[in-house]
Amino acid sequence: MTATPIDTGFKGSAARNAAARARLLRGLLPALSLALVLMAIAWLNPRAISYFGFNLMLNLAIPIALATIAQMFVIAGNELDLSIGTFVGFVGCVTATWLKDAPLVGIAILLGSIGVYALLGALIHLRNLPSIVVTLGMSFVWQGLAILVLPKPGGKAPDWLLTIMSLKPPFIPFPIIAALLIGLVVHFGLMRTSYGAILRGSGGNPAALRRAGWSLLKTKVVLFALTGLFGVLSGMALIGITTSADANIGNGYTLLAIAGVILGGGEFVGGRVSPIGAVLGALTLALAASPLLTFMHIPPDWQVAANGAILIIVLAARVLISRKER
């Protein structure tokens, strides 16, 4: 990398190779950090690395991965969703009450909430509002609605959801299969389809997109609607695991989801996101959140702080690599 370029053509390609290498490194970072956390767990408690162990440890990884993907869509459009946590909680409450007792009403409510997300996208675009402000406001709305739906913890997940979430496929634990599936489906949709390129382009250079005749209103609405959709999936998956709901059940997901996206190689602005990275980031966070710390015999009182420390370390490593890229 330090070789002195001889002529400009060579310099161009050398610089490009260096950039490609740095990008590869950054792309591998989510996988590396996951491997690191797994190795630490294996070293601390070898028995955890088993079918049963993974099922247990990654139990909550699916809803976190879905919430992370949801957050990734808004971040792809240079926005941020601070309401995803309480939204997941709201969806959870609806799932544990209406969706079980009156499925049609429940489905209508959930579809309607996706529509609300789409409208938020339109509002943010048309009025040129900061998404942080709008979604922060919405987080209180979702929280309030969740308490209205389910004033006290309780309710029960629909049976079909419980069945899905407690699947025990042979050899490979269900959470791993689910995570793979989520990552691949979203990767195809966002990174491979022709409209996915437009969606990412809207984060990369919106002015260029508008000049080429694309509607930025539409891209924003689509991105927010996708966030709503994956938020709904996350809330349902969460209730499928916990079996009953609580209005505050998803509150921690907002920051987990943002951290997951960034850990997975995404950037806050510029439309640079990676679905597979985001899923890996979510898995890393889910593992680092409690299994690792429990195995390290860190008392529960300190786990939240330790979790933050792990986040800072991993994100700092990312910044170092990005800086090298420049």
Add this chain to the structure above:
Amino acid sequence: MPQAIADIIRLDGAEKHFGAVRALGGVDFHVGPGECVGLVGHNGAGKSTLMHMVSGTLVPDSGTIGVHGNAEANYSVSRAQQLGIRCVFQELSLCPNLSVAENTRINHASLTGFGWRRKAAELITAKLDEIFPDHGISAWDIVGDLSIGRRQMVEVARAFTVTQDRLDLVILDEPTSSLDAHTSGQLLAFVRRFVGSGKSCILISHVLGEVLRNADRVVVMRDGKVVAADAASAFDRDRLVTAMGGAEGHHRSEAETAKAEAGPLRVRARPARQEDGKELMARAGEIIGLAGLAGHGQTDLLLAIFAAASRARTGMEVTAPVALVAGDRQSDGIFPQWSIAQNIGIRSLARLRNGLLISPQREAALAGFWQKKIGIRTPDMNHNIFSLSGGNQQKALFARALGSDAEIVLMDDPMRGVDIGTKLEVYDLVREEARKGRTFLWYTTETEELDNCDHVYVFKNGRIVANLGRDELTEEKIIQSSFGDAA
């Protein structure tokens, strides 16, 4: 040839105002099939505004647009696309986070469905091969990883790709600004082939030789109007420069008496991209102008000098404290929540201190002194800075710099959008302060302001290309050097 009836585009009496500023004042412009029209003019002459209208991104306040002989009432970008008019904008309009193929897809709504990535890749690769043989760009490269020159190659090639819409006219706005001589030559040769096949081009360039050699017809704009339009063969460099700059003599501000002996050296700086030995030198008591087209490295040099004042840099020598008067006062100059007095005092906090705290009395005294001296029109210096008009805000920024201990004052085109009365007051103040021994480095885009300078460095592509003394300073000379063809 019946060109007049089948013009690809024709604008009649196009006018455009941005607030009180007239960007275009009744322009007639047309492009026929199979011709390359060169468009030249100084910064702010209205070229970009005109091209935004041709490509549909701006709608004229009055006047008509006709395409292929039909009047277009609701002309827009997508309409222009359908009618075969494309534009390569000066600022790059690629998405840096996408690959070359994906960026091609953005301009072609029809590239969709199964296998679109392969189709897009083949499309752009074929066009790149055609225009820039041995370009060394892969369709899967992420645009952000490419050098600026390669990005421009992609952008140009993309404009010439065709899927379902027709293609008749491509606007090239400074297409060679980031290309080296070799690739520029490839591009211009391709433009000639393109025009030869019956299509049309509009070529905007600050390299006059490029325009004269490649355009069939040249249109010269000045102050939002077309001032000359003729066959390219009827122009030569000098005629173009005269048409662009205006031949009216301008009045020198009253000649100042010869400068006293050259003072001690204050600044010696070489721009980062300077390859020959030219350097900027400024002595005590001098007003040095930085001229040339906007964005050709003047601001960069000022910022480098500013940085060199606090930390030594190679190729820079700065021997006295420095203050900077920002050009973009809203983003770089003003503290919006603060009072006028606080805004003035921020550069002089060390002197305003009383123990650990800022002394309000000293701050008020400093502000009061400069309010009188520079004439900031406000009832109370403790009002918020935004209570002032734009010109008075700029005065406050001058007061911040002049009220400080700085012996070197860097001015980054500070008089943008300031009324003439304020300007004249500030000019007087600058000259007065220079007589007292302060050094001014003054980047300006307004040629008249250079009359206040002792000598002027002209910049092009981040380099100093000329050093004009006070007596050899004319607008024509400056234009001549800033449009110089020397690579």
